[in-house]
Amino acid sequence: MQPATPPWIQQARYELGNRIRDARIHADLTQEKLAELAGVDRRSVQNAEAGAVDPKFSLILRLARALRLPARDLMP
Template structure:
């Protein structure tokens, strides 16, 4: 994402990453296991969890499915 984006976008992306990480840990999944369950590369998941990458909608769908939650839980 370009650095000329407003700060609130970066903050929301970090919040989303924090939420995904917390839910993954609550489910007792390692990043490796979570990558296997979601079909998303582990490095991509790491970037999402650190708020360094905007997840695609397809990624959010896969993450939510692996956690057995709705996508709205991730972004609410």
């Protein structure tokens, strides 16, 4: 059984999701278009933006590249 996720990690996931969403909106992209540009499915973008999952580092890199941003700009 895995321990519960600490609140500070949950908060960081939420902040990461907000940064991804803000960057996507600033780039005038839909979740579908960002997913297409990043080579992932829309559900991955949706889950990352919602802070519902711990996104893999490779997903963060793909999204950052599609948004034409350094990955560090998405990190909380």
